[in-house]
Amino acid sequence: QQQVKQSPQSLIVQKGGISIINCAYENTAFDYFPWYQQFPGKGPALLIAIRPDVSEKKEGRFTISFNKSAKQFSLHIMDSQPGDSATYFCAASWNTGKLIFGQGTTLQVKP
């Protein structure tokens, strides 16, 4: 019940295309859903986050879509660029501050 399931494990997209990564959770107590981006040799860094009182949040080319009833959320990267090539982690937490991370998706954007 504490797991966050992420898919796909890897993704290859052409430059300018849309990258979509999906996550699902079971624990309805989760109330904070961040996405982290990790480049090789670096620590993860917060990309964008959403709380369940909204269904969508957009920051530049990055959008989180949130479906509370289905207990799913997804990251959309519009106009994907080679510089977006990285590993993306979804996560979820509740009032303890403890983040539960998905398994990660390795994104490769081809020029």
Add this chain to the structure above:
Amino acid sequence: DAGVIQSPRHEVTEMGQEVTLRCKPISGHDYLFWYRQTMMRGLELLIYFNNNVPIDDSGMPEDRFSAKMPNASFSTLKIQPSEPRDSAVYFCASSFSGRETQYFGPGTRLLVL
């Protein structure tokens, strides 16, 4: 701010040796987290502290692992004795109030031979 600082960045040791990883959180942050990242298991939370007090150590794999936070600006993760299966990248992260963004350090890449 320099961000979260971890040392060493790389550590190669032999099985059975003691390994100590160090972390300096961002000044003013009251939560500190230790994670382990491997290809097989992904990013796992090992332990976290609030105001220097361990809150949840359920992710610590076994008694060979221990963590301390003697003050607000320093934490250690110790493995004694180390085993080859402990080879991984260990990240420290800190946050303010626990509900906000976690800021990760650059990680320590540990190889146990």
